[in-house]
Amino acid sequence: MKKTLLLLLFIVITSCYQETAIVIEGDFTTSYANEDESIPVIIKIDNKITGADSYEWTFEGGEPAISSAKNPGEVLYKKQGTYTIKLIATNVDGERKEFSKSVVIKEGINIEFTHEIIKSNYSPVEVVLKNATIGEGLTFKWDFQDGAPATFTGKTPPNVVFTTPGDHLITLTVSNGFESEKQTQTITVAPYLVSLFSYEPNFEDDDNEAPVTINFSNKSISAISYKWSFEGGNPSISTEENPKVVFTNAGSHEVTLEAFNDKTSQIFKSTITVLPDTNLRTLTNIKLGINSAHNNNNIGAMFSTVTRQVYKANEINDQNSGLIDIVFQGLNSNFTYNRFISPDQANNYGFLSLQNAQSTIFINSQNLCNCGLNFTESQFDAMVNDSPIKSLNISYSAAGEQQFGLIYPRIILFKTQDGRKGAIKIKDMVKNGASSYILCDIKVQKQ
Template sequence: MALSTTADFTIKFIDDNKAAPTRVLIENTSVNADTYKWTFEGASITSSDLQTPPELLFRKEGKYKITLEVSNIDSKTSRKETTIEIGKPLSAKFGFSFDLNNLAPATVKFKNSSVGATRYEWSFEKGDKPTSTEENPTVIFAEKGQYKVSLKAFSGQKFVQFDSTIQVGESLQPTFEYETTDFNFNHEAPLTIRVTNKSKGALQQKWSVNDVNARITAENDSITTILLPDAKTYKVTLTASNGKISKTSEKEIVANTPTNLLYFKDIPFGVYEASTYSSYFVSRRKQSIAAEALDTLSFGKELDIVFFAQDETLGYGRFLSPDKTASLLMPTIPKAQRTTFINLLEACAACTQMTDAKFDAIKTSKDFSQFVFKFSDGVIEGFDKQTTPRYVPFKTADGRLGIIKIKSFHTTSSDSYITTDIKVYRKP
């Protein structure tokens, strides 16, 4: 009795990898067969007559037919054909986008663009979820930093890995700085301040003051000015936002009772070209000016006090109008204005003679009204170092009155100077 035969086989992808390139093993399960004829489309070998063919390598993606024809000694035949599909070469890759912006806390949406994969394993350094098997996960990074993100794309047991980094910006930390304008060193009302947003991680800001009479020039600008009109304590608030959350920073700023008086202590004046101390002073800026900076002095018209000494012995000295420096062989000052001094107050019979008590009693600019000073242009006068304290009244080109108190004379062979206190109107 003749026996029939049946062609049959099973296919196994090594490591379950169905992405090119992949290797395939075939198990022959035919029944009652004596001869075998295999054909393989797209494989590393195209045919075989072995009962169990060798391992096949498929290098490219596509659909390929595997055919087996069998026969036996009874001349019975059978045929089986199956098609396998090889996927695209396995690759791992992803992109990402931030929800609104990259400022912490940053929400990141990942877009998986891997090829040939059947499953995924993600890892996120310091993310709100350390791992994920989602195809396109969303992760939150709470703090500023650079974080590693890894994606493994699997086809069976085979995988490829792609790494990238996420740069997360500053978390929102609101803070601001302020400074007075117009050289209002004593913070006197009306007080104008310039505020500057120094927040980290902020994209927008808004300024506010707890007083309806305060005036904000531009409440949404990062740098603006605020007028605090009255002598009182104000609360200035900065509300900063990163587009996701808002936080505030507050500072109390005191506008003091107005005195219109500037009071500078221990201001030194040196001998021109023979001292490390400057001979030039801008009272409204509380600023000494180096001699080498005079040629580029953009605010020369504000320079109001110049000291001249004949030599380092300080045997003869005087305060000099900035527009008269050339007369004593000192550099000409660009845009210089006239300041009138009474260097020898004791020689002015019609003038009020100053004392320490009278000088100390000057608390506001109005206190100058009790004094009589006769200023006269063209009077050349000087003083020696024998009398201390010495008081030198002066009047600036813009009408501000002031008094220089010479407290001490310091003489050396190379660095002689005088030490002074100065009281002067802040504004005319």
């Protein structure tokens, strides 16, 4: 009887033990650290499995590659791809269970591309693009502002042509399916080629009378070389950027500039008009101050027919003093005593001495000089070339250089040190105290 009871008790205990054996349950989850799916990627492991006593983790392509910890924490992936995370869980009851999950690691984005302009940046500009971006599973989208083509999808686009002058953006957008990056570079297309020039004569030729020396100023845009032709000019052709040309004959002369770059060329033409030579320089409305106006630096009393400038006392220096060939002496503001004097005699008439002073002969009074001169105001006004004065006998005489008073219009004849003859017409005598002056026109032979 006792044996029978013990047997029954053993059966009951054994049955209860089998019913309470530990079962391996649950699963593990993975997540991207910082939600970053592109390399380098950190995968976080969250183990929610129960009933296991030991763990064998295998991380394909990861660091670490294996682990026996219940919660291995984080796994680093440095290469793009799809990898399997496997777990074998066991317990003391001999139960074994296998779990696995796949993780997708996307390629990191590090955009590298270059552009190269074929020949030059003059329109049209052809651009070669080289894409050095490294990675698998990436997509590429190109945008070419005002280019042809305007867009392209793929790693390496065809050559792109830009024609419109200005800055144009090249934008490359790279995506790995998780995120996108952009890089932009700029192409600058030079302005369209324009052939253009302006010109001006030398200072001494600004009346455009033959012979005239013309200085050409090249205003062309986007040009790298030039071909000039000058009808009636010397030289007749030139490849200089800014040539200087002499035209010896009066008339109209056509000037042609063909400007080039490595893509195209363009022609611009203009006409130079050269006037007949009068050998006469006409200068109008010249103000010459009395002595006090000059010495007080209000209105100059000294003039150069070479520079065509009036000089006050403080404007005279070693460079211009030797060019002064006309000096007016106005003793007072009432114009009771006036005369034109030779520059080399200026220090005798209330002025400072001039360095390298010129000697000019003046006939202040034609009727007193007894030299047979009677050049009238009408003759002065009618004079359009030097013919009326080149035969005049202008020579020094004490009587001819005598002073004159407040009488105008008045004609004063002169001859410069270099032999040029001229006439001064006093048109007005303006009383203004210490700033009084005479107003003149001057006609003089050219150098």
